[in-house]
Amino acid sequence: MRFTSDNFQKEVLESSLPVLVDFYADWCGPCKMMAPVVEEMETLYEGKVRIGKLNVDDNPEIAERYNVMSIPNFIFFKDGKVVETAVGGMPRAALQAKIENLLK
Numbered sequence: 001m002r003f004t005s006d007n008f009q010k011e012v013l014e015s016s017l018p019v020l021v022d023f024y025a026d027w028c029g030p031c032k033m034m035a036p037v038v039e040e041m042e043t044l045y046e047g048k049v050r051i052g053k054l055n056v057d058d059n060p061e062i063a064e065r066y067n068v069m070s071i072p073n074f075i076f077f078k079d080g081k082v083v084e085t086a087v088g089g090m091p092r093a094a095l096q097a098k099i100e101n102l103l104k
Helices: 008-013 029-044 060-065 092-102
Strands: 019-024 050-055 073-078 081-087
Touching: 008 019, 008 050, 019 029, 019 092, 029 050, 029 092, 073 092, 081 092
Parallel strands: 019 050
Antiparallel strands: 019 073, 073 081
């Protein structure tokens, strides 16, 4: 899923499911390395966690609101509130553990 400033309120903050937002940019090498892992998680957790990407170049106001200074930046939301953040590339197992923690 693609998050934008137009759908962020509804798709992230008002979501009945926990949400993982991957803040990225097209020019970011580590973001490109994480993309297949994020897509795999999106499939694996379909119906349990809403997972999507937000391009910081196209939506700078959202990135600024959440103090995204480095990318990739993963922000985990539950009931519209930030419950965890992670900055930088990480192994698949580490991202999956954070998603599992979001489900608790």
